[in-house]
Amino acid sequence: xxxxxxxxxxxxxxxxxxxxxxxxxxxxxxxxxxxxxxxxxxxxxxxxxxxxxxxxxxxxxxxxxxxxxxxxxxxxxxxxxxxxxxxxxxxxxxxxxxxxxxxxxxxxxxxxxxxxxxxxxxxxxxxxxxxxxxxxxxxxxxxxxxxxxxxxxxxxxxxxxxxxxxxxxxxxxxxxxxxxxxxxxxxxxxxxxxxxxxxxxxxxxxxxxxxxxxxxxxxxxxxxxxxxxxxxxxxxxxxxxxxxxxxxxxxxxxxxxxxxxxxxxxxxxxxxxxxxxxxxxxxxxxxxxxxxxxxxxxxxxxxxxxxxxxxxxxxxxxxxxxxxxxxxxxxxxxxxxxxxxxxxxxxxxxxxxxxxxx
Amino acid sequence: xxxxxxxxxxxxxxxxxxxxxxxxxxxxxxxxxxxxxxxxxxxxxxxxxxxxxxxxxxxxxxxxxxxxxxxxxxxxxxxxxxxxxxxxxxxxxxxxxxxxxxxxxxxxxxxxxxxxxxxxxxxxxxxxxxxxxxxxxxxxxxxxxxxxxxxxxxxxxxxxxxxxxxxxxxxxxxxxxxxxxxxxxxxxxxxxxxxxxxxxxxxxxxxxxxxxxxxxxxxxxxxxxxxxxxxxxxxxxxxxxxxxxxxxxxxxxxxxxxxxxxxxxxxx
Numbered sequence: 234x235x236x237x238x239x240x241x242x243x244x245x246x247x248x249x250x251x252x253x254x255x256x257x258x259x260x261x262x263x264x265x266x267x268x269x270x271x272x273x274x275x276x277x278x279x280x281x282x283x284x285x286x287x288x289x290x291x292x293x294x295x296x297x298x299x300x301x302x303x304x305x306x307x308x309x310x311x312x313x314x315x316x317x318x319x320x321x322x323x324x325x326x327x328x329x330x331x332x333x334x335x336x337x338x339x340x341x342x343x344x345x346x347x348x349x350x351x352x353x354x355x356x357x358x359x360x361x362x363x364x365x366x367x368x369x370x371x372x373x374x375x376x377x378x379x380x381x382x383x384x385x386x387x388x389x390x391x392x393x394x395x396x397x398x399x400x401x402x403x404x405x406x407x408x409x410x411x412x413x414x415x416x417x418x419x420x421x422x423x424x425x426x427x428x429x430x431x432x433x434x435x436x437x438x439x440x441x442x443x444x445x446x447x448x449x450x451x452x453x454x455x456x457x458x459x460x461x462x463x464x465x466x467x468x469x470x471x472x473x474x475x476x477x478x479x480x481x482x483x484x485x486x487x488x489x490x491x492x493x494x495x496x497x498x499x500x501x502x503x504x505x506x507x508x509x510x511x512x513x514x515x516x517x518x519x520x521x522x523x524x525x526x527x528x529x530x531x532x533x534x535x536x537x538x539x540x541x542x543x544x545x546x547x548x549x550x551x552x553x554x555x556x557x558x559x560x561x562x563x564x565x566x567x568x569x570x571x572x573x574x575x576x577x578x579x580x581x582x583x584x585x586x587x588x589x590x591x
Numbered sequence: 592x593x594x595x596x597x598x599x600x601x602x603x604x605x606x607x608x609x610x611x612x613x614x615x616x617x618x619x620x621x622x623x624x625x626x627x628x629x630x631x632x633x634x635x636x637x638x639x640x641x642x643x644x645x646x647x648x649x650x651x652x653x654x655x656x657x658x659x660x661x662x663x664x665x666x667x668x669x670x671x672x673x674x675x676x677x678x679x680x681x682x683x684x685x686x687x688x689x690x691x692x693x694x695x696x697x698x699x700x701x702x703x704x705x706x707x708x709x710x711x712x713x714x715x716x717x718x719x720x721x722x723x724x725x726x727x728x729x730x731x732x733x734x735x736x737x738x739x740x741x742x743x744x745x746x747x748x749x750x751x752x753x754x755x756x757x758x759x760x761x762x763x764x765x766x767x768x769x770x771x772x773x774x775x776x777x778x779x780x781x782x783x784x785x786x787x788x789x790x791x792x793x794x795x796x797x798x799x800x801x802x803x804x805x806x807x808x809x810x811x812x813x814x815x816x817x818x819x820x821x822x823x824x825x826x827x828x829x830x831x832x833x834x835x836x837x838x839x840x841x842x843x844x845x846x847x848x849x850x851x852x853x854x855x856x857x858x859x
Contacts (some may be wrong), residue, residue, distance in 0.1 A: 256838040282765050283764075283765070284761055284764070284765070286645065301666075302598050307763070309760070310764040310765050311764050311766075311767045311768060311769065312767075314767070315765060316766075317762070318766045319761075319762060321760065323756075323758045323759055323761070323762035325759060325762075325763075325776075325777055326759075326781075327780040327781065328780075336763065336768070336776070337766040337767055340766055340769070340772055341767050374669075384766065385766075388766050388767055410700040411687075425828065525831075578603075
């Protein structure tokens with residue numbers, strides 16, 4: 234199958250929900266689709282796969298129109314050559330793994346023998362050759378994920394869609410399977426869309442990230458940009474950042490925040506006024522038990538610790554203040570400063586660490 | 592000791608339920624027990640060896656099996672159609688299809704005569720154009736039994752089809768499978784347990800069919816006299832033979848139950 238770009242521009246109405254989107258997935262590009270539950274991620278995949286029709290607009294693959302309700306064009310899922318790895322894998326329970334993978338080639342009219350050869354090749358490539366005669370219920374989640382990928386790829390699809398491919402796995406096997414997935418996706422010539430909840434998937438696997446919220450595209454860009462400068466509170470939380478909305482009120486980057494408080498920020502993109510969003514890494518904030526003296530950090534404000542959580546080698550403080558903030562400190566600092574829930578503290582952050590953008 | 596008694600108070604059966612339950616169980620079991628106790632065990636081989644019994648048994652097995660096969664061939668596709676969500680008119684069709692289930696079989700027999708009898712709506716044409724006559728023939732027995740038994744299979748299969756994860760069919764579509772390929776390779780293998788159970792139920796219902804058969808196909812030994820009809824007729828002439836025949840049907844029924852329980856009803 235020759236590689237072609239996929240372009241979707243239009244709306245999908247499903248139940249009471251409307252997805253309204255204009256995106257292009259380029260051949261060879263891996264695009265992560267992030268967003269909270271109900272953002273429209275799965276609806277987007279279903280529209281591309283041909284499981285849910287567009288209500289308006291157009292879906293094209295290269296020069297081929299797949300769906301255009303205005304022109305009464307509809308290519309069904311079976312005519313689209315769009316491979317899908319479903320979240321729950323949806324392996325056929327009564328078939329061997331080999332027959333599962335051979336299903337696509339068989340449906341495409343290959344002989345039983347040819348289909349089996351193709352399936353065996355794919356299973357070998359996924360290091361599952363020894364398990365070819367097993368049933369789906371006799372293998373682990375990680376193996377099932379690879380079978381699902383092999384089955385989707387064995388049909389030689391033009392587009393590959395993955396719906397939360399790692400969500401069903403336990404944390405221990407996820408890292409290994411993710412690395413594996415990265416290698417297999419790198420070999421795929423067509424566009425790849427990967428729906429995920431896990432920011433790490435987006436960082437490790439994707440060239441570009443689409444952030445959806447309530448049926449609309451709210452941010453789009455390379456993973457590093459999304460991670461550094463999230464446009465919504467949801468994405469900021471996903472990547473562990475403090476996130477505030479505000480308005481530039483003074484020269485030199487003084488921002489008045491919507492939820493109260495003022496921050497001196499580093500202004501980007503020649504922004505001089507108007508609405509901005511501000512993100513601040515939890516580790517860029519310093520905690521003091523006495524009001525800090527000396528002039529170094531521009532931003533200093535009081536607060537009360539609400540909760541403390543230990544994450545590996547650091548402690549995440551949830552501090553109530555104006556504005557509220559998540560702060561990372563070392564366990565040693567917690568002991569040294571005698572921090573506990575209810576402790577009154579002062580927070581400080583350098584303006585250069587405080588990113589403001591639109 | 593006290594604790595044990597408390598447990599029994601909770602776990603025990605109140606007499607208001609226990610007594611009717613015991614009477615109910617006895618009521619269902621006593622006639623079967625009577626059939627076994629009063630069976631002419633000594634002359635059983637003679638009765639079962641009689642040509643009229645052998646003919647009835649053979650005819651019953653052939654007709655019930657044919658009816659079950661016809662029910663599968665026609666009923667499985669019908670059940671599939673009924674199981675599709677969101678198709679218009681399916682609700683009404685489902686209600687109509689299940690009418691034979693609650694209809695007195697004799698009424699079914701009369702209805703069949705009006706439809707497929709010599710002067711029936713379709714039977715008239717069958718007779719004139721093709722020279723095919725169904726009433727009072729062995730084929731007529733199969734028709735009557737299919738009419739009564741198929742709704743059982745349709746209902747069982749419709750439930751089985753509804754129980755299938757629609758996600759599997761979606762996955763098959765994205766892999767390029769046609770509707771027919773999806774049905775044969777994904778849908779049908781998923782409902783095999785239901786198909787077996789439904790077929791056995793339909794077969795058992797066909798085997799026991801009496802009212803529609805005797806009305807539509809009559810009573811002609813070797814051609815339309817099935818086991819239940821033979822039992823009914825023998826009660827007047829030779830009660831011992833009737834009991835012997837009844838015993839065979841009871842054994843078949845029990846055998847089916849055991850087979851269904853052990854093999855298919857418990858597996859998903």
